[in-house]
Amino acid sequence: MSNTLQRGDQSEIDEGDDRRESLLRLVAGASLGGSLLTFLVAPWLTVFFVIAFLAVVGYGWLAYQERTAKGLMFLATVSTALVLVLIIAFLFIRSLPAFGHMGLDILYTDGDFWSRANDRYSLYPAIWGTGLTTILATIVAAPLGIASAIFISEIAPPWAHEIVKPAVETLAGIPSIVYGFIGFTIINGYMMDNFGLSSIGSIVVVGVVVGLMALPTVASVAEDAIASVPDHMKDGAVAIGATEWQTIKTVTIPASFSGVSAAVLLGVGRAVGETMAATVILGNIMELPEPLYNVFGNTVTLTSLIASQYGNSHGLHREALFAAGVILFITVMALSVTAQIIEARVKRNLGGDL
């Protein structure tokens, strides 16, 4: 009744199958590579390769579903990485002329930062502005975000948990342009009236608004980290008579410290990249605040520089904006990678428990 355990007698068919399969794989690979290549250089030809690819995949699906599916999923995985590669490539290529023209001045120079007339495009004020707003945002987002995370995962009674957790998530959902709208129409005017600012838009407003926007990121990543501290470790502290707060402070937070710091880094990354709120709230002048740390002054951030000047730029001017994009991208990638290294190290050190 039952079949033999071996597949030996089918080996001949297998071999034919194998050859056909390699052929299919080859054709699929070639057509996909072709699509990509033509899309880069001659987009109107892409369609032929796409059709070829679809045909091969369709045939493969009917003939070898599992392996085709696996291949497709592999492609999906690769293309995720590919998107990043493409971003890097295009950003860098488009920005090279600006870097070439400005040299290191693009990062730092004294005075005469930005002039279309003289083809000077130094990003120094924008880098400074980004740094300053990010610091302010972090001052808002990090402590409040971590406090919310502690509240949600450790302190909140069930009813409060059911309210605060979704609320923090929802806060993440408010689009940045809405914050910008409120900042631009209400807060800017309020600051003018009540803090005697001499010009509309100030770093401090942007910093606080962006901090509010980065807060949910910090809160939810930190909450994951804190919640992953095993209960039995906390029980250990409570059982020798430590209060909940002592347990949080001396067991839970230290055990999840890396996760929490990764959360802060990711929050900082969000703040660095926040665009629309800064664009409509700030004055967007390519100048440094005076004194440099004057948070009530006006300047520009890398993101708002791109968004506000993008429409009016061409030539080297636009390439300089791409350079701003490159700097943004590198910063954020560095933060993201650091966060991952920290998290990986914890996993290694604590044996994958945390």
Next chain:
Amino acid sequence: MSERSLQYQSQNALTVEHSPTLTGLSVVPIGLFLVAFVVGSATLAGWLGFESPLFGLALETVFTALLFASGACLLATGAASRLEIVDTTPDRSAGVGVASGFGFVAFSAIGLTASQTFGLGGVRWALPASVVGVLVAGSILFAREDFGVTVPSGLFSLLIGGLFLFDVIDPSWTFSPAGFGVTFFGTVFVPLLTIVATFVGAWAAANAFQGFGAAGRQAGAFFLIGTNAALILLVLVLLIAFIVKNGFWYAVDGMEIGPGLHFHWPFVMDGYDVFLGQKGIFPAIVGTFWLVVGAVVLAVPIGVGAAVFLTEYAEQGRFTSVVEVATNGLWSTPSVVFGLFGYAFLVPRLGNNTSLLAGMIVLGFMLLPLVLITSREAIKSVPDEYRDASAALGVSKWETIKEVTIPSAMPGIVTGVIIGIGRIAGETAPILIVTADNPQRKFAPAVLGSFEFTATPPFIVNDALLSGSSALPYQLYGAITTGVVGDDPGYGWATAFVLLLVVLSFYVIGIMTRMYFRKKLHA
């Protein structure tokens, strides 16, 4: 028993009883803080003014009274505890954190006064500031905890109250720190200081409420953390309420329901047409709809496929970590960078014009990491038992994935996708760069009706996909920046209202889906 007799402390009572005096004394400052917060915020928001008295009292008097009451209560609490009139369990010291906190407050206060009022330039102000700061910190450090907590916070309140009382700071007071181009007016400073001082007082009172010591510190910390959570809730509610208040009536103006199936909501269902007098945002809503659909169609198969591959097939190794780095990198890449990328990569290749299709792809790329990460989590959390069970029945991996793994992970994937949609639906910067053109459209992009077959490659074209479009966030941006409908502020608020409605609905649906599945799983 010999070893145990080494013990250094006799056993404390198993029960603690807080005297009603202590409870009474420590509840008051918390209540005062709440009052100060409400009155102070209302003053800051301009709902209350210093000209108009509150319950027959000048606003300034109210703040002064709050501060004195809070300060007095705290000092009384401290004294009662120190003199052991009430039973408390303070530690020997309030600790370095509290000491340095108050030390810093003292340092800043003296520093500001010295440099701004007495005009000590350079760093000469730093000397008196440091001396006082260290003194304050030191005495707190060496005082018993009950004193170290209540006295400085009580004195802080009294000091501020004194400044108000003797009109050192009053509503007409101004302070412009040199070089900052900012002026602090008494009208802002008085309520602000009152809130801060009573807040510190409330924290100290929370400490006292539990009789200091470990329990007291826990109460203090929980008070801070709880206040933070409440404030975040408040901010969220205020934000939403504000948008709704400003935008709701404009948005629903002219809405008709019935008779029968007739339903007309002009702002949402009409386009923009001077001749017909329509000022609707239908084209933007449809634009956002198609952008989301396009992004989902692109990102979900790739994201879920990659997630399956990474969890089920790939060996943990260099390849997976590269993909992980890339995914997390994509997740944190700023939206405006995605916009630039789309402009450099897609726009020249898709008809050399801003287009709906370019926006779809860019938003798809932004959605991709969100889908991938959440799907991966969801697939990872499918218990291995299912996979083992299926394997033990002689079922192949792929069949198992199709039949068991993905269906079990579905709730997680769906939730992730919905929340991801909420996020990209509100993105402005990339749309601005790769999709936007005319914000005042009469007609929505007719994507479905625009497919055409051609004899030359690419054989199928869709004009609507290859032309620019509006979208809700862009519409709002347009309203802010270009006054697309002239002097009509309600239009912007109404757009913000609809945008918020759309985006938050996705969040609410996503969160509720997750709750639903959680409940169902645990049931």
Next chain:
Amino acid sequence: LGNASEGSSEGSLSADGSSTVYPITSKAGSLWNSNPPADDEEYWGPGQYDIDSDENLADYWAGLYGFEANDSGKPPFETSIGLNHTGVGLQKLEEGQVDIGDASAPVSAEFPDRSESELEPFVDHVVAVDAQPIMVSKAVQDDGLDKITLEEVQGIYQGEISDWTEVEAYDGPSKEVQVIGRAEGSGTDTSFRNNVLGDPDAEMEVDSRKGENQQVQTTLEQSDNAIAYAGLAFVSDQAPMVNLVIDGTEYTREKMAEPEYPLARDLHCYTWEDTSEKEAAFIRMILHPYGQQQFVEPADYLPLTDERREEELSKLPEPSN
């Protein structure tokens, strides 16, 4: 895909560019697409403009160049008007993405480093005049500032004047001047520098730069110490204009129409190489007294004088019927 040679979509007429010109072209485009019938008094009513026709709006203007009217009431071709900036409009025009590039500064000022011959293919059609106003915050006007000299404006924008008390007509308390500019590269900014500071690339010092005119207006409204330039369309109660005094002549709102007003600038609709019949039909509508009254005046811009109108009309191909 490839290079669409004529316009972004076949059949329709596309324009993009200046946010200053947008109020004109956008209203024209919207009405064109609605194609109101001849008996509509408010928006079309050809009889009011000495036009003898009972056709719908777009049918009439397109008909002049031989386009057939639709039975459905739709215009013979649709228009689509993008909102952007002068630079973008001109660039898109050059790259063949749009039929008309709206501009609030002449192409020569926008691309100062290009040669004559490179600029040749841009065909200029002036459709209206914007006497660029100097605007201030309401509070500043209330403190007596109803006029300002050109030298004072120059001083403010070059960073020499930083307090309102340094401006003669102002008699309020000492107050810092908040100097507001438009984003670099916008037509409005280019023409302001050109007209006030004498060079489209002149250096200037501002406290903030706004991406669009509307943002300038909002900023003025929120401040009590600001000065700015935008387009006439953006003057409002809370962001009023002040008279500019040049060599003793005070230019009021009425006198700004005079050609001597140095901040006056033309608003352009550029076409590429030639003017096609579609483009001509649309531009002719705007140039006609009907268009000047319907689109230009409501936007608060100054209509062209008859003389200039005739001159601009003569650049268009002759109507075929």
Next chain:
Amino acid sequence: MSNRMNEPQEPAESNRQSTDSVTQTTAGESQEKIQPEWTEYEFQGDPKFSVEDLDVYYGDEQALQGITMEVPENSVTALIGPSGCGKSTFLRCLNRMNDRIKSARVEGSVELDGEEIYQDGINLVELRKRVGMVFQSPNPFPKSIRDNISYGPRKHGELETGLLARLRGTDSTDREQQLVERCLKQAALWEEVSDRLDDNALGLSGGQQQRLCIARCLAVDPDVILMDEPASALDPIATAKIEDLIEELAKEYTVIVVTHSMQQAARISDQTAVFLTGGELVEFDDTDKIFENPESQRVEDYVTGKFG
């Protein structure tokens, strides 16, 4: 001491746990009282714990039903019973660790040295200092061995080290060292770790970690030590060490230990309580009696392996 079940029911006491629905079981939903299947367990001296009529619910589900028993001092009490019968739940009632489970609700009375622990105003810190606990899987903190042991005393303000303490003259580095040494010796771990007190505790083996947890618990000077299957994650050699240790500890402490191994219960305990599914305490008596001659038929079935 007698099994209180036979005493007349007292009226609802006011000192029950003050969470929601503290109400005594009302007539309407009155449950049948479980009839004891064994005669009272008598011992000399005062009971350390007196548990009376203890019910525990997780949400709507009842995990313990009317448990009444008295635990004698300075002895080892074993709790045995099939999985899910509520042994851990019972144990966690004795130091109110169940308070940490949101859905858990406790009714009835537990007295420690004659003082009700389910009453308002109980000082949980003090209670848990007196009633220490060791968990099923070793859970040292990710800190040094020394810090693991001094954690409790430090949190209770009994030890202070560091610059500040030295400034104030309250430094107790020496006492800390003594304490660490004493506890580790008591937990039979000193020999093995004395030369690496500042290494991370996670580097110890499972059995060492478990003994460290016992030492950590001893450091706060408890009267009672609760142990929930303390050896279930360990190999036989480590298990043997822990068992020896338990017997040693019983000289000074009251030890209550949950185990799923009847052999282990037989080896180490003075008296044994048998719980059976449904959360009832079926018999409580001297260990020898339970294993050799139980009064209840169900216990007999259970210990002879008829089921379980």
Next chain:
Amino acid sequence: MSNRMNEPQEPAESNRQSTDSVTQTTAGESQEKIQPEWTEYEFQGDPKFSVEDLDVYYGDEQALQGITMEVPENSVTALIGPSGCGKSTFLRCLNRMNDRIKSARVEGSVELDGEEIYQDGINLVELRKRVGMVFQSPNPFPKSIRDNISYGPRKHGELETGLLARLRGTDSTDREQQLVERCLKQAALWEEVSDRLDDNALGLSGGQQQRLCIARCLAVDPDVILMDEPASALDPIATAKIEDLIEELAKEYTVIVVTHSMQQAARISDQTAVFLTGGELVEFDDTDKIFENPESQRVEDYVTGKFG
């Protein structure tokens, strides 16, 4: 049949598992052969499984050492031994579920009905169809009861339902119903669930879920059923049902069951294999003999509770 340990060692066979480092233990690292402490176990009829000299490694650690035994057909074989001794590992060798653990490496030979299962080209699907497995904690799929049972046959193309199948005329809804009924009856679950076949299986109680898993395993018509502590997560009543079921199943199937309860092994099995720490098989014989009169001292110590 004799304990092969006494036979001369054969040279390295080529049909060992073809993963990395298949090399036979070389002379350099040759391990001392464990001397059997008992005489061979003899039975009549063919063995279902013949295991010879089976070593399993997880990474560098050896979990099983030179196991050699033969499992008779249509009987219940119990595997007992302390925690971590390799019982589960052994069981998972028999249907090559160990292939799913990345670090696991198997050396030696396992024959099913005389056919080597560790050879190239083995059809894992077929093997696992023949050798079914039931896990420690019940793991039904989150699907309906019916779908749980028809899952296997459906995936093997033996059942087809749905629109497509109906169109093609290959619909087998009826056969599915019969199959579900038969399996549920065999698993003694039919009575309890016959009226809710389309309810989600997660709604069943633990014991019902476990029987459903058995039914699911029967649906692919195996010869052998491996069970890894199938009752450890269940209460005594459910346990009793599973035990009855196992005895029932032994009439038609070869059942191999891991248990940590010696009582359970004594109750249900025909023969018992005792593993001890280190992964050695110390004794394998009739259950009665093992529990009453083991030959090995270590087994005697173990079954009388001297340790474990």
